[in-house]
Amino acid sequence: MNLAFQDIRHHLGRFVATSVVVGLLFAVVLAMSGIYQGLVDDATVLVHRVNADLWVVQQGTRGPFADPSRLDPSLELRVAAVPGVQSARAFTTQVLQRDRGGRQLRFALVGLSFPEDRGEELDVVQGHAIRQAHGELLADASLGVAIGERLRLGRDEYSVVGLTRQLLASGGDAVVFATGADAQAILADDSSDALIAERERRLARLRDTDLGRSQPALEGLVVDPRWTFPAVAAPPIHAVLVNAAPARLDEVRDTLARWSDVTVWTRAEEERLVLQGMVEKARMQLGVFAAILVITSSLLLAAVLYNLTLEKTHDVAVLKLLGARATRIMALVVEQAWATAILGYAVALALGSQAFPYFPRRVVLTETSVVGVGVLLLVVSTLASVAGVAYAIRVDPGPVLES
Amino acid sequence: MEALRAEGLEKRYGEGETEVWALRGVDLLLQSGKVVALLGPSGAGKSTLIKVLGLVTHADRGDLWMNGERVLEGGRPVADVGELRRSHLGFVFQKANLIPFLNARKNVEVACEIGERYSPGKRAAELLAYLGVGHRADAYPSMLSGGEQQRVAIARALANGPSLILADEPTAALDRDRGRAVMDLLRRVAHEQGTAVVVVTHDHRALDVFDATYEMEDGRLSGPNLAA
Numbered sequence A: 001m002n003l004a005f006q007d008i009r010h011h012l013g014r015f016v017a018t019s020v021v022v023g024l025l026f027a028v029v030l031a032m033s034g035i036y037q038g039l040v041d042d043a044t045v046l047v048h049r050v051n052a053d054l055w056v057v058q059q060g061t062r063g064p065f066a067d068p069s070r071l072d073p074s075l076e077l078r079v080a081a082v083p084g085v086q087s088a089r090a091f092t093t094q095v096l097q098r099d100r101g102g103r104q105l106r107f108a109l110v111g112l113s114f115p116e117d118r119g120e121e122l123d124v125v126q127g128h129a130i131r132q133a134h135g136e137l138l139a140d141a142s143l144g145v146a147i148g149e150r151l152r153l154g155r156d157e158y159s160v161v162g163l164t165r166q167l168l169a170s171g172g173d174a175v176v177f178a179t180g181a182d183a184q185a186i187l188a189d190d191s192s193d194a195l196i197a198e199r200e201r202r203l204a205r206l207r208d209t210d211l212g213r214s215q216p217a218l219e220g221l222v223v224d225p226r227w228t229f230p231a232v233a234a235p236p237i238h239a240v241l242v243n244a245a246p247a248r249l250d251e252v253r254d255t256l257a258r259w260s261d262v263t264v265w266t267r268a269e270e271e272r273l274v275l276q277g278m279v280e281k282a283r284m285q286l287g288v289f290a291a292i293l294v295i296t297s298s299l300l301l302a303a304v305l306y307n308l309t310l311e312k313t314h315d316v317a318v319l320k321l322l323g324a325r326a327t328r329i330m331a332l333v334v335e336q337a338w339a340t341a342i343l344g345y346a347v348a349l350a351l352g353s354q355a356f357p358y359f360p361r362r363v364v365l366t367e368t369s370v371v372g373v374g375v376l377l378l379v380v381s382t383l384a385s386v387a388g389v390a391y392a393i394r395v396d397p398g399p400v401l402e403s
Numbered sequence B: 001m002e003a004l005r006a007e008g009l010e011k012r013y014g015e016g017e018t019e020v021w022a023l024r025g026v027d028l029l030l031q032s033g034k035v036v037a038l039l040g041p042s043g044a045g046k047s048t049l050i051k052v053l054g055l056v057t058h059a060d061r062g063d064l065w066m067n068g069e070r071v072l073e074g075g076r077p078v079a080d081v082g083e084l085r086r087s088h089l090g091f092v093f094q095k096a097n098l099i100p101f102l103n104a105r106k107n108v109e110v111a112c113e114i115g116e117r118y119s120p121g122k123r124a125a126e127l128l129a130y131l132g133v134g135h136r137a138d139a140y141p142s143m144l145s146g147g148e149q150q151r152v153a154i155a156r157a158l159a160n161g162p163s164l165i166l167a168d169e170p171t172a173a174l175d176r177d178r179g180r181a182v183m184d185l186l187r188r189v190a191h192e193q194g195t196a197v198v199v200v201t202h203d204h205r206a207l208d209v210f211d212a213t214y215e216m217e218d219g220r221l222s223g224p225n226l227a228a
């Protein structure tokens, strides 16, 4: 006869309630580790998906995400000419917020260097990659826009032609892709001070030229970033993404590193910069909180399980008078603790898989955290039952005779 | 047949000011198949004697034999206490002390499993029927009356065919008729199963069920007074 099973069956309601509470507690632990992992994943997903071997940014910066980085567009061609480079792509990124039907659309706009880069590698889950030089957008599904939807950005309307999934910028905002030229046009209309200043600079430079003075009508054109005007610098790009033949990657990197106007980061370095720059504090905060939660939950679980043993003092004493061996008494305590932990774990996993997709930020359950929480539950319940067993073994059967 | 022999049992609680001599040299000889009563005022040492005989409390001094086997020597156990409880001893308490999460049958079965002598299911059914609670086998302790609980407890004490049953005020929590019925059962157990039964009781109306009575006072035992 399995005494633990009999006890559980007789107190089924209490057992289930205890396990559900344990499950809830550890679902929160699971959520914390998932939110932590989600933050890390989200922060690096863009760097990951654009799949560049090297990130060439403005000299001395940790751009383009952690630091602003401004580069002359001509850099794209200079880099492309380096022996060993397979592709060089201009990259721009900027977080924008636009009102849309009373709802705030907040997203990171990334310019692709069309036509070489049409966003085909970004994992378009619905619709298609960018096909035309102007007017098409790829948006992340988390932005809540649909295929075919038209968005007014800057002076033009753009239509959403493709949706990506879980493609976020390091701040957690959905990423929207446009061709480089479109991105520049949209950014140019952004009211941010930097862009106003940039426009002012262009006008000033135009007015410095004879042509500008004689043809005031050109002023309308020169502030449109799609026009490059020989006398006026083109709008800056934020990075050049480089892919190189694997065998020549080091060589390319060494070459670029010698250039005085740029800094080169490998993909791993860029990921680390994003994590350090944008989420390090949040990450540490979450980590500390998760640790506190784990400790609290473990202590609570241990207390609950130990209490279950204390409640059995009388029954343990009776079993001893019947001559029960220590193993039978241990089994009663340990098996019940494990049963509680196992059902609690199942509840935590079930709850997690049902609820986490509805969280506003992504919750990523890695194998490590799922297994880790399971192991934690097993260890804590075992330790608690060791304490319980130590107590049960010392129970004096004497008082039972008289009580 | 001799089921138990005790010689010179001494037990002292506390020290100095609080020192109490609960047993002051108790000798006792119990025969198989006999039921004896242990009488005496509160504090006389009856429960202490039951606990020492049941190897629940250690005596300070004295010797004890069960079924001819030496169990206590100079107050110290010289046999496997667990094994003795499994195969030689049965306890009945004032409260039935059934395990609350097991039904009546399982309460007996668990004792059979622990004793490893009889097949639990069959033995439990037989014993519950023998004690007149066969129809309550599936009931949990909380659903049983006090008298029924006590009968299940006696069935459990009998589970492994013990040579000695120790009962400390088993009827104190029962009304007169139910108490009487339990005493009759204990007598029947002794006579039919050949078990030696010691019953601590205050109930002088039920003394006729006993083969002999012992009187305890201030840690000393006198008797036996054989039944008329």
Ligand SMILES: Nc1ncnc2c1ncn2[C@@H]1O[C@H](COP(=O)(O)OP(=O)(O)O)[C@@H](O)[C@H]1O
Pocket (backbone or CB within 6 Å): B013, B014, B020, B021, B022, B040, B041, B042, B043, B044, B045, B046, B047, B048, B049
């Ligand atoms: N655990 C104990 N610690 C100290 N004194 C005890 C303990 N158990 C019993 N006594 C004392 O030993 C004496 C005998 O007690 P007990 O055997 O319970 O008597 P009875 O069962 O006859 O009433 C009493 O004076 C009691 O106070």
Ligand SMILES: [Mg+2]
Pocket (backbone or CB within 6 Å): A402, B046, B047, B048
């Ligand atoms: Mg007593």
